[in-house]
Amino acid sequence: MTTPPPAFDDRPRCWWPEGSSRADPAMVAYHDDEWGRLVSDDMALFERLSLEGFQAGLSWSTILHKREAFVRAFAGFDPERVRAFDQADRARLIANVGIVRNRAKIEATIGNAEALVTLAAERGSFAAYLAAQLPRPAPILPHDAGRGDVPATTPESDALSAELRRRGFRFVGSTIVYAFMQSVGLVDDHLPGCHLYRG
Numbered sequence: 001m002t003t004p005p006p007a008f009d010d011r012p013r014c015w016w017p018e019g020s021s022r023a024d025p026a027m028v029a030y031h032d033d034e035w036g037r038l039v040s041d042d043m044a045l046f047e048r049l050s051l052e053g054f055q056a057g058l059s060w061s062t063i064l065h066k067r068e069a070f071v072r073a074f075a076g077f078d079p080e081r082v083r084a085f086d087q088a089d090r091a092r093l094i095a096n097v098g099i100v101r102n103r104a105k106i107e108a109t110i111g112n113a114e115a116l117v118t119l120a121a122e123r124g125s126f127a128a129y130l131a132a133q134l135p136r137p138a139p140i141l142p143h144d145a146g147r148g149d150v151p152a153t154t155p156e157s158d159a160l161s162a163e164l165r166r167r168g169f170r171f172v173g174s175t176i177v178y179a180f181m182q183s184v185g186l187v188d189d190h191l192p193g194c195h196l197y198r199g
Contacts, residue, residue, distance in 0.1 A: 053171035069098030
């Protein structure tokens with residue numbers, strides 16, 4: 001995980017890391033170093049999918065500030081280890097004040113680990129499965145796009161969400177799945193004017 005910069009710099013960015021008044025260094029670091037960059041490691045993909053699920057109803061800043069605690073609590077998001085979590089692990093997680101203590105989300109994460117391991121065994125890896133499901137290269141917003149042009153869902157996220165649910169994943173609605181796709185570089189929603197825009 002990257003170390004947030006000590007202070008906001010003056011490079012142009014998408015609107016969301018800056019907030020309404022003052023940039024959150026963790027958000028800036030996530031935007032600059034991770035968001036929209038292709039991820040091909042299954043543990044990293046599982047982490048991002050899990051964190052997007054935990055974020056539902058909360059701010060992404062909240063999740064980023066709890067990220068290290070999540071990583072520790074969920075065994076580095078190693079799906080093989082998480083799928084083996086027992087009732088003692090569940091009790092440990094629900095008592096952990098460092099994470100989001102939502103029982104349904106915790107159970108979904110454990111169940112999703114099982115679904116991911118099964119899918120990876122069938123397709124070679126979760127990354128290979130995603131590559132087969134979604135087009136390459138990642139779509140990029142047009143030169144005249146603005147904040148209002150960044151979608152919350154797409155037909156591709158609708159289809160992937162339905163397929164993941166069919167395979168036993170939970171907390172993978174289309175909005176969560178699209179945010180996951182943005183996070184791991186399956187789409188590239190950096191806006192024109194952002195220093196990371198590739199259009």
